[in-house]
Amino acid sequence: MFMCSRSHTFQMRTLHFWLVPAIDHQQIVFFFDSTARPMGYVTWAYLAPDAEQRMLTDPNFLLHPSEWNEGGRTWIIDFCFPSGGAKDAISTLKTIFRRNNIPQVFWARRNFDFTIKKTGCYSLSKSSTDGLSVSTS
Template sequence: MLHIRDVRIDKEEWTVYEQIGFAVSCMLHNTNYSLYPVLTIQYWTEYAIQHNQIKFLFDTRGFPLAYITWAYLEVDTETRLINDPDFRLHPSEWDENGRIWIIDFCCKPGFGRHVIEYLLRLRPWGRGEVRWLNRR
């Protein structure tokens, strides 16, 4: 039985840098992320952390297993996200009280299905239809 936790027993709140470290830990196990420059990692995660729009999942030993980030986008921001492959959210665009968009999802290989099922039950982004865009 796979055990996934959305909290660690030792601590309930973490600094921005600890959370960036969790994200890096997840990325190192995933070839889609492991070759990206370190600066982009902070850029992708820091605004989500500042807006409390990131959720980490841990294994039973307390090691980071996955993370997901989301934003609440208005139509004009959605349009730029969809049409511009180089588009990056400005800090003010993370919470526009719009529709829910998954911005990033990173998971240790082999755990994706279980993690997604867990996140769908947990719904850290709240209620409503969720959208995402695959750029691979």
């Protein structure tokens, strides 16, 4: 987490807010290379409409641990691959989400001040060609 350009200035206590709930809800995947060296991780949450709205409009939002699994849409909360390997992780993520009957996954890219720069949606239906739909904010 601290090797990613956008989060390297976070304090250690932020781990409690962003990783512990994901671990508790089993909504995190760690990725390793062929020598078992950590490459990155992805966290996601099942957000209710009110939590989703806060995430999109409040640059200082924090999810309460109970909000990680309230239902609603699936959002990528954090995606960190400081030395590459993200493309390889995508197929694993697709498998995980499809296995859990998740039809769409949403994501947001943030500016350095944590305001939303871009949002997108990836459709996991078997009939979609590439599945990617992107909108800018």
